[in-house]
Amino acid sequence: MLREEMKKIWRPGMIAVLVLLGFVYYTMFLEFHIRYFPNGPQNAGLFTVAAELVKESGNRMTGEVRQRLEQKLPELYAEADAYVADFAFTKQYGLATYEAYTKFYQNAMEGVAESQAADQNAMYADAMRLNAYLTSEATENIEGRIRGTESYLRRYDVVAGEEKERKIFTGNSETNGIQDLKYLLKEDGKPSQEYLHAAQTFYGEDEAWRNILPAQVPETTSDYLGSLLVWQCLSIGILLSPLLVWDRMSRMRALQWSSRAGRGIFTVQLKAALLSALLMNLLNLALFVGLFFSRGMSVFFPCRMFSFMDTPFCWPNWTYGTWCLALVLLGLLASMGVAAAVFFLSRYSSHYIGMLLKLIPVVVVAAVFCPKLLGYAFYFNNPLYALVPLPYVEVVAAAAIFLTGAVLCAGAVRKQKQLELLEV
Amino acid sequence: MDIVRKGDFMMKETVSRDCDLFRWEIKKLWSQPMILTFLLLCVASQIVLAARDRYLEPDGDYAVYVAWIAREGGQRMGKEFTETVLKSRNRREEMSEQRQGQTAECRPAEGEDLYRERLLGETAGTEDIFEDYCCGQLAGELLRQFRITGWPARMMERKYQRQQAAVDLLAKRKDSLDVSSAGMTQPVMDALFGTQCRTFITEAMVLAVLMALSVSGNERTARTQLTVYATRTGRKIQYAKAAAGLVSALAAYGILVVSSLGFFALVWYPAPAWNASISSQFHYMSLAGAKLPFITWKPFTTGEYLLAVVTLGAVVVTLFYVLAFCVGLWVKSAWTGFVFLFLLVAVNFQVIMMAGDSFRWTLYLCAQWTPAGLWWLENQWFTDMLINGAVPWQECAVAALWTVLCGLMLAVSFYHMKKEDVC
Numbered sequence: 001m002l003r004e005e006m007k008k009i010w011r012p013g014m015i016a017v018l019v020l021l022g023f024v025y026y027t028m029f030l031e032f033h034i035r036y037f038p039n040g041p042q043n044a045g046l047f048t049v050a051a052e053l054v055k056e057s058g059n060r061m062t063g064e065v066r067q068r069l070e071q072k073l074p075e076l077y078a079e080a081d082a083y084v085a086d087f088a089f090t091k092q093y094g095l096a097t098y099e100a101y102t103k104f105y106q107n108a109m110e111g112v113a114e115s116q117a118a119d120q121n122a123m124y125a126d127a128m129r130l131n132a133y134l135t136s137e138a139t140e141n142i143e144g145r146i147r148g149t150e151s152y153l154r155r156y157d158v159v160a161g162e163e164k165e166r167k168i169f170t171g172n173s174e175t176n177g178i179q180d181l182k183y184l185l186k187e188d189g190k191p192s193q194e195y196l197h198a199a200q201t202f203y204g205e206d207e208a209w210r211n212i213l214p215a216q217v218p219e220t221t222s223d224y225l226g227s228l229l230v231w232q233c234l235s236i237g238i239l240l241s242p243l244l245v246w247d248r249m250s251r252m253r254a255l256q257w258s259s260r261a262g263r264g265i266f267t268v269q270l271k272a273a274l275l276s277a278l279l280m281n282l283l284n285l286a287l288f289v290g291l292f293f294s295r296g297m298s299v300f301f302p303c304r305m306f307s308f309m310d311t312p313f314c315w316p317n318w319t320y321g322t323w324c325l326a327l328v329l330l331g332l333l334a335s336m337g338v339a340a341a342v343f344f345l346s347r348y349s350s351h352y353i354g355m356l357l358k359l360i361p362v363v364v365v366a367a368v369f370c371p372k373l374l375g376y377a378f379y380f381n382n383p384l385y386a387l388v389p390l391p392y393v394e395v396v397a398a399a400a401i402f403l404t405g406a407v408l409c410a411g412a413v414r415k416q417k418q419l420e421l422l423e424v
Numbered sequence: 425m426d427i428v429r430k431g432d433f434m435m436k437e438t439v440s441r442d443c444d445l446f447r448w449e450i451k452k453l454w455s456q457p458m459i460l461t462f463l464l465l466c467v468a469s470q471i472v473l474a475a476r477d478r479y480l481e482p483d484g485d486y487a488v489y490v491a492w493i494a495r496e497g498g499q500r501m502g503k504e505f506t507e508t509v510l511k512s513r514n515r516r517e518e519m520s521e522q523r524q525g526q527t528a529e530c531r532p533a534e535g536e537d538l539y540r541e542r543l544l545g546e547t548a549g550t551e552d553i554f555e556d557y558c559c560g561q562l563a564g565e566l567l568r569q570f571r572i573t574g575w576p577a578r579m580m581e582r583k584y585q586r587q588q589a590a591v592d593l594l595a596k597r598k599d600s601l602d603v604s605s606a607g608m609t610q611p612v613m614d615a616l617f618g619t620q621c622r623t624f625i626t627e628a629m630v631l632a633v634l635m636a637l638s639v640s641g642n643e644r645t646a647r648t649q650l651t652v653y654a655t656r657t658g659r660k661i662q663y664a665k666a667a668a669g670l671v672s673a674l675a676a677y678g679i680l681v682v683s684s685l686g687f688f689a690l691v692w693y694p695a696p697a698w699n700a701s702i703s704s705q706f707h708y709m710s711l712a713g714a715k716l717p718f719i720t721w722k723p724f725t726t727g728e729y730l731l732a733v734v735t736l737g738a739v740v741v742t743l744f745y746v747l748a749f750c751v752g753l754w755v756k757s758a759w760t761g762f763v764f765l766f767l768l769v770a771v772n773f774q775v776i777m778m779a780g781d782s783f784r785w786t787l788y789l790c791a792q793w794t795p796a797g798l799w800w801l802e803n804q805w806f807t808d809m810l811i812n813g814a815v816p817w818q819e820c821a822v823a824a825l826w827t828v829l830c831g832l833m834l835a836v837s838f839y840h841m842k843k844e845d846v847c
Contacts, residue, residue: 024770024773351638353758356758364469
């Protein structure tokens with residue numbers, strides 16, 4: 001019977017519709033995070049440098065690693081010098097080195113801001129062309145790699161150096177405010193729970209800040225999984241909602257209750273729905289998460305969630321791999337709760353229009369809520385945490401959704417036994 | 425005479441019967457509790473969105489301050505307006521000096537001093553941005569940046585040549601010098617047109633589709649089509665159903681418009697400035713990081729523009745209703761009909777995205793000429809629509825084209841319904 005109910009859910013037409021919608025959703029909302037990651041030459045440079053660091057030196061930035069990174073700079077400059085000297089018009093401006101290019105670029109930017117004269121515009125255009133060349137695939141984004149290396153050295157020195165006491169705890173323009181502990185102080189200047197946790201966990205004896213993880217990695221991962229969760233909820237809603245409505249419209253209930261299965265058919269249908277939801281989730285995760293990690297982010301799996309590389313503060317300090325797994329589990333929990341809720345709502349719909357009028361608000365709420373649930377989950381700047389400052393509030397929220405769905409379905413199963421046939 | 429009287433009597437009976445059918449179909453539709461519940465949820469969401477935009481916006485009070493100043497000094501920026509802003513400070517200081525015991529109303533509010541400085545900074549020395557504005561330059565820039573060539577490029581060049589006349593008129597009227605809400609103009613316009621209008625049009629559209637599928641298929645759902653089609657009215661009942669559903673959809677749209685805009689006007693009172701030009705220099709369109717003036721084909725005030733958007737929104741709702749009704753007459757299941765329409769809209773957007781990404785501008789522009797494309801470009805209606813528009817007043821042209829097409833589709837669907845084998 002379970003198999004028969006599964007066949008009713010997984011009809012070929014429905015599968016075709018979900019495949020087509022899945023393709024459209026992927027190209028509209030998910031592909032951007034994959035195709036344009038890292039986003040821009042600067043971020044690409046930061047990512048490349050960090051990935052090379054992890055491969056060569058592990059996931060912690062010690063003094064030795066810092067030295068090795070610094071020793072790479074002259075090689076990078078020499079490589080850039082060769083590219084600059086080789087470019088079409090550099091001789092015209094007397095540019096032979098990377099240093100000369102950076103001065104030229106700065107002058108061009110300042111010049112065009114002050115005057116729109118033809119020669120300034122021409123110089124600006126040439127500077128842009130040279131910049132585009134140095135950040136292209138032809139030069140393997142040499143500009144991005146140099147800037148990334150310089151940025152990481154600068155940031156490391158700020159955190160590790162003598163000024164640590166002053167800058168990390170009182171403010172630092174280098175960190176753009178994200179890792180400034182002073183912003184975690186209360187209005188009266190006393191330390192908040194976030195301040196105490198961050199100061200102890202990341203700047204304590206363990207020196208957890210030494211971890212290597214570019215900020216864009218957790219940001220993009222959580223954005224992508226948040227958008228994916230919306231699709232999971234939508235696909236489950238479309239898949240499960242017609243089941244009970246179709247039975248009701250076909251007046252199958254009397255037939256089903258008079259069979260050997262009797263009223264237990266509802267429980268079988270519930271199991272089939274939840275199993276189908278789980279299967280749908282696993283298929284979505286296998287496909288879309290697999291696509292996401294094909295961009296090379298898996299190299300950071302052993303790295304920790306917090307890093308001196310401008311990541312926000314977080315409650316746990318799991319590895320990136322564990323954090324991804326936690327996000328996937330959170331998503332599964334929430335989407336199974338939504339599946340149960342959709343099944344419950346379809347039980348009380350006598351026709352498809354009524355079902356759709358219930359399903360659409362559920363999908364809209366999921367579309368608004370899911371990105372907030374998974375966006376920077378377990379970090380201090382998670383949107384849910386901003387509303388309810390409770391550590392691990394994301395787990396509470398996902399569990400609440402799951403329990404709501406479970407309670408609703410349990411109630412419906414129980415009530416099924418007491419219903420009059422005419423009421424169905 | 426008897427034959428004429430008998431004919432009159434029969435016509436009156438037919439009309440009376442049709443009116444009854446119309447009334448009963450409306451009653452049948454609105455007796456579904458979920459329709460009302462869904463409508464109430466939509467109204468609630470509009471209220472939440474309006475409140476969110478107003479009270480979570482950090483400078484919401486600044487917009488209200490600008491509106492109070494504009495009431496005294498008028499909308500037009502210039503010497504007079506600046507004097508009004510300065511006088512408002514002097515008057516308050518005078519009042520607080522004159523009265524011995526200063527009350528809270530007399531004391532200049534701390535925030536007001538900051539707002540005053542900000543308003544002076546934003547409005548002093550402003551110039552008419554349309555005086556030397558060249559549409560041809562913008563056209564050239566768009567064609568170059570987006571690599572538009574061929575037929576689409578020629579259409580866009582012609583479009584921007586015609587826009588020059590509209591710009592010259594705006595320059596003559598000096599519409600860009602209207603203060604509107606000064607620096608808060610863009611957030612207020614985004615809240616009004618980008619959030620409120622787009623949301624209530626979308627909600628009404630979805631409700632219209634569901635109502636259409638409901639009315640066109642409820643005889644099939646209730647298994648009464650054999651009985652109903654055997655009556656004197658017969659299959660012509662679908663005409664009454666179509667009319668009843670359309671009136672209900674437009675009524676729902678009206679409820680959403682009134683509740684949304686009413687609450688919006690309440691929370692933003694007295695901003696936004698309904699008499700200010702929609703083409704104020706503080707209102708712009710964004711494209712690839714650049715801010716471009718909001719130029720309409722004819723000058724509109726904010727209030728007039730809102731009315732135009734609401735009217736065209738009603739047309740969009742009607743188009744979607746008719747499309748869904750036609751689909752409902754052809755397919756046997758409301759679920760299939762809804763999924764089919766949803767897929768059509770999804771594929772439409774897919775085509776737009778892929779065409780844009782691959783610089784296939786002919787396909788891109790053609791894909792905008794659909795009801796879904798019309799709905800999506802709601803925040804650019806009555807403007808040049810940047811790279812999304814090929815001709816002036818494109819939104820009106822699309823609406824007119826699809827009104828005709830929907831009329832034809834409806835006629836064909838009714839004809840099909842008359843021949844359909846209900847068994």
